[in-house]
Amino acid sequence: MRLVVVGAAGRMGRTLIRTVAEANGARLVAAVERPGAAAIGSDAGLLAGIDELGVPVTDDALTAFASADGVLDFTTPAASVTFSEFAAQARIVHVIGTTGCGPADEARFDAAARHAVMVKSGNMSLGVNLIAGLARRAAAALGEEFDIEIVEMHHRHKVDAPSGTALLLGEAVAEGRGVDLGAASVRVRDGHTGPRAVGSIGFATLRGGSVIGEHSVIFAGEGERVELVHRAEDRSIFARGAVKAALWGFGRNPGRYSMADVLGLT
Ligand SMILES: NC(=O)C1=CN([C@@H]2O[C@H](COP(=O)(O)OP(=O)(O)OC[C@H]3O[C@@H](n4cnc5c(N)ncnc54)[C@H](OP(=O)(O)O)[C@@H]3O)[C@@H](O)[C@H]2O)C=CC1
């Protein structure tokens, strides 16, 4: 499968280049950065800290997509929306790991997915998608007598909060309880908040240092507490999931898919 990595110079972009170079059944055919980026023209392999791959970084995404089968995209919401339209034109697989996307972005993704095979997830790792399923079951089994809090910590460079993973886990527990996450979630507490509202789903965000990504779903009951925890130790877990998603999507009908679909966890 011929793959393009967009956002090639980013933390995930470089990890993706290394992961594709090692993958069976996929090869890197283009690496894309934004116009004016310092990496334009440099070799993608050297940029990612491995041997030269003979693939120069370009800012011409449309041309890159025209001779590819799929694109791996961990960039920004605005860039991912643009890339989704290019992927739809080229009718290829678009794997989106970008987080912080709003409802208007999601509507554009839905439109693009009429023509592209789109796999989008706030977390591409096997471990997180596994605990999302466990969290859904735990929320259903424990009920509203157990207060749910979702705590996450990431590196100091992260720009969106709560993380895409925290929201994915929030959707899972809301589904388990049969409630709407938007209505139940409490994202900020400050000052005299009063007692905790029964049934609310709380989020707490920590940022600092070089933490790759840590998430806990806490079910706090009267006299006992259950916690599901995931700690990412290396960004390659996300990149391997993204490559798996691309290979899974190759040859499928256009539409929107999740990592749970890819991993057979639905
Ligand atoms: N779903 C998952 O499993 C995971 C998701 N993520 C998400 O992936 C995203 C990226 O994370 P990370 O790699 O840490 O961020 P970085 O900021 O390190 O990388 C993003 C890269 O995309 C580039 N970029 C931005 N706009 C464009 C554009 N229009 N065309 C081409 N390139 C562009 C940036 O360039 P510039 O610096 O010049 O702006 C940068 O090099 C985030 O939303 C993060 O939350 C991260 C890890 C796992």
Ligand SMILES: O=C(O)C1=N[C@H](C(=O)O)C[C@H](O)C1
């Ligand atoms: O920005 C990151 O780094 C990460 N973002 C994703 C998120 O928002 O959950 C996934 C992972 O935790 C790393």
